[in-house]
Amino acid sequence: MTAIAAREGLLLCDTCLLLNRARGLAHPACARCGAHLHARKPGSLMRTWAFLISAAILYIPANVLPVIESGSLFESQSDTILSGVFFLWKTGSWLLAAIVFTASIVIPAAKIASLAFLLVSAQARSRWSPLWRARIYRATHYIGRWSMVDIYVGATLVALVQLKAFASIVPGPGAVYFGSVVVLTMLATHSFDPRLTWDSLGEPRGG
């Protein structure tokens, strides 16, 4: 059976990866770099749920409200994330349409769903393939940041298209919600402690 650091009274430092002996102190600190030591991230499940639920709620206005409003002398138009993807698709930029669709719509939704799954399975002390759950966590960790791409598309358009009365582009109300979703899902990912996935293994049943 695998030996687990926490069960042997050893605490791994998150900063410098030194293994410290717990010594039963109330607030142990790393002998090498002084970081606070804890066997698992404190309040990980609660914090992750809080960020995740907020993200899931804001995901709705982020997709329904326009993220970009463009106007000229004669017409004005507002675009949601999805209609922006349609514009790219219609004008023949299929690859970019696919990238924006994946980064802005699929990844945030997939991130929310997979973190919820990781939380529920950790709380239920599930033993279902921890290896796959570890892979899911790593994927959400690496891919999450790319969701911010639509914010930057909007930002660079706004900076460039300010031609007074002729044409101008401003962000729409959805942009703030969308930015919040990306930030909140990243905070949720960082709050989750992947070691929780493995903690129900090697325990007596019902333990």
Next chain:
Amino acid sequence: MKTNNLVACPECDALQREVDLVPHGEAVCMRCGAELFRNKPGSLDRTLAFIIAAAIVFVAANTFPLMELEAQGMRRESTLFGTVVALQETGWPLIALLVLVTTLVVPCLQLGLALAVLLPLKLGHVPRALGWLSRALDTVWPWGMVEVFLLGSMVSLVKLTKIATVSTGGALYMLGAYALLISAAVAAFDSRAFWARVDELRA
């Protein structure tokens, strides 16, 4: 139990014996497959070199325009900081703040903090607030998103070519170089060698 030849996996907490690695060799957690450590020869020097190069390129990127647009006889240029200003002026301070933090503030902090820990170590002494600096670096690191900003700029360039004449500015290429150099620095960094060097200098 002796702890000096043991390592714990940061992703699953499994204890395992530390192994010696050949140059460029990699140790992987036997339980969850996470990378435990890797032997990267010359890691500290190479990381420092990439960080210094990235800092130079990043400063340069902020002095050149990002993109240029021409329509109906009107011309407009944008810069990275100008993007933040434009967002603020159109009444979106939160989005302006998000762009400011992820593309300017955090990259500056990444470079500054990395230099503050790596340079003294190279010169043979351990910086006083090393623990604090390292934790600050770990905290800010995921929020630097220059490479995502670049992808966003490319998408908006493509969108604008349908309605106006647009061209790329020097800053776009320099930010591209910056993103490559920063990921090269991450790839070159060997945290185990870094902390071993700290132990060595303190001994």
